[in-house]
Amino acid sequence: AQSVTQLDSQVPVFEEAPVELRCNYSSSVSVYLFWYVQYPNQGLQLLLKYLSGSTLVKGINGFEAEFNKSQTSFHLRKPSVHISDTAEYFCAVRSGGSYIPTFGRGTSLIVHP
Amino acid sequence: SQTIHQWPATLVQPVGSPLSLECTVEGTSNPNLYWYRQAAGRGLQLLFYSVGIGQISSEVPQNLSASRPQDRQFILSSKKLLLSDSGFYLCAWSLPTGTNSPLHFGNGTRLTVT
Numbered sequence: 580a581q582s583v584t585q586l587d588s589q590v591p592v593f594e595e596a597p598v599e600l601r602c603n604y605s606s607s608v609s610v611y612l613f614w615y616v617q618y619p620n621q622g623l624q625l626l627l628k629y630l631s632g633s634t635l636v637k638g639i640n641g642f643e644a645e646f647n648k649s650q651t652s653f654h655l656r657k658p659s660v661h662i663s664d665t666a667e668y669f670c671a672v673r674s675g676g677s678y679i680p681t682f683g684r685g686t687s688l689i690v691h692p
Numbered sequence: 693s694q695t696i697h698q699w700p701a702t703l704v705q706p707v708g709s710p711l712s713l714e715c716t717v718e719g720t721s722n723p724n725l726y727w728y729r730q731a732a733g734r735g736l737q738l739l740f741y742s743v744g745i746g747q748i749s750s751e752v753p754q755n756l757s758a759s760r761p762q763d764r765q766f767i768l769s770s771k772k773l774l775l776s777d778s779g780f781y782l783c784a785w786s787l788p789t790g791t792n793s794p795l796h797f798g799n800g801t802r803l804t805v806t
Contacts, residue, residue: 620802621799621800622784622800623784623795623797625794625796669735669736671794671795678741678743678786679738679751680794
């Protein structure tokens with residue numbers, strides 16, 4: 580079985596500050612990891628994905644994430660956030676031939692001016 | 693490129709009325725298709741998924757059903773809506789090969805049952 584834990588339900592931060600959104604997963608087999616962003620009243624948009632290879636993956640909108648197998652983590656980072664980054668962020672994992680990804684409960688990023 | 697269309701964007705329906713939400717995908721063949729529900733302030737709940745025409749798997753028992761009459765069409769239905777069916781419904785697709793394909797979501801339908 581696979582599971583995803585997003586440790587923070589809400590992360591407030593000031594504009595131009597760095598941010599890290601945390602994600603930990605559990606799975607007994609190799610995994611594929613994803614981060615999505617959801618703006619109000621919209622669907623989820625893929626930010627980035629880790630499939631294999633380099634553990635540091637870069638995505639859209641200046642976000643990046645690092646896969647850490649020993650810590651079973653896939654934290655999302657951005658060195659300088661903008662007001663427009665205010666949104667809900669979801670971490671997801673797929674593994675073991677499953678059709679079904681498991682999503683975390685989401686982290687609300689709130690960027691203050 | 694692939695696109696996903698979901699409609700309507702918003703819907704207000706009385707309790708006991710029927711429901712039909714439609715989702716279509718363009719630019720790919722034999723996609724895996726998914727219906728999710730997102731209650732206010734909560735995460736994503738998988739309702740149904742399909743790996744082919746006529747093949748529907750239900751993840752939770754509920755008042756809803758799904759059908760896939762064509763390769764790239766996925767329909768969510770209910771015969772009689774309940775208040776608890778209110779929420780944000782999302783359709784998604786992924787490539788049929790392997791498990792490393794991300795899901796791609798539609799823009800969602802906001803359903804309010806009154």
